[in-house]
Amino acid sequence: MSTTRRDLLATALTAAGAAAAPRLAGAEESHDHPEPEHQAVPSDPALRTRALESVLVARGLVDRAALDALVDAYEREIGPRNGARVIARAWVDEDYKRRLLSNATAAIAELGFGGEEGEQMVAVENTPRVHNLVVCTLCSCYPWPVLGLPPLWYKSAAYRSRSVIDPRGLLKELGLELAPEVDVRVWDSTAEVRYLVLPERPAGTAKLSEAELAALVTRDAMVGIARVTVASGGARA
């Protein structure tokens, strides 16, 4: 976005009655985001959102500082690093792994994670014979306490529609080809239970510490569209 477009955006937001200072960096659309084109002035939903927030604040229905705190929690703290710690612990501690697979909610709470959109958790284990894949065909159910808010691909029509009818074809397109003898189990989490995939620990990691193992675990592996590899590195993606 050019300086001129940035100025235009700032002007338009002020004109729209912005009571809180807009975060300009956040107002820019992400560059490889598959949604419609960038706009020089706020998009219609941006204006409507601002109008709604102004009304809700004036009516005493929301507290702006609480909104900021919620955004901060999900943008900076509650994300796939949490899940990666759970996975790494299960890899190094057989007793913990047993607890995770028999009562995931309690095992995840041992590491301090739980709550909204993860009140009831189930962990499913990938093995050389079983591959698990999680979806919500009806909407976007996702285990927030361990993975954060869901990425666009998880919420997309393409993923929601195809994952249940053609999981092998979908995974192959994403670079994960499964042998015919591997059982594919798709978990369509449309109710009130949220699922976490326990990926296979990659070979050649016997000497890694728990923290080093956690650094290898990715979000995509914990949903089931990827494997963990020694090169995968980091739960950012």
Add this chain to the structure above:
Amino acid sequence: MNGVHDMGGMQNMGPVRVEKNEPVFHAEWERRVFAMDDAIDGDWPGGAGRYQQELIPPAEYLRMSYYERWLRSLSERLVKSGLVTRKELETGIAEGGNTQGRKVLRADEVRAAIARGFPATRSVAATAKFHVGERVRARNINTTGHTRLPRYARGKQGTIARDHGVFAFNDSRVQGLGEKPQHLYSVSFAARELWGPAAAANDSVHLDLWDDHLEPA
């Protein structure tokens, strides 16, 4: 409702694109919509936001981005509940004054609220109608209301794989018809039962379904 939100098994929706280093939000307004929806106490039953999204006409639903649907759902619920007016939503100017006596989430309460969540488990006695290992059939229902039983499983046979315990029944509570607490199960359906002989013989789809979704096979 047999809406377009019930996407499992639909085809020709295009490739799945995984965005590299995807940010949590893609625009400032998405942050605010998420937070408002999460913070506000509208006395709505759990799942009401989803049901309101399902009421968006199909062509619009498919055209809208994820948080546009949240914004529509939240706005409609607020108007229906009488908490804001359509005129206020258009102008951004509050006309009704401060809403008295309503619990408002404060910043120092946010962490506790997240940790508490909204558990749907219920500690009431309810007899399980089915047991692990039992064969069941998903009912063939076609309600115009809310249901968590996807179309692709209706009339299909599966096996009870796990009993999750007693949960509020979303099909009922979302529409304000009471919680009707009952057992929720993980039901395993063979891919071939759902999709026919072209599916792999060793693949399956597990769906979480309540007692009222199921009948003996």
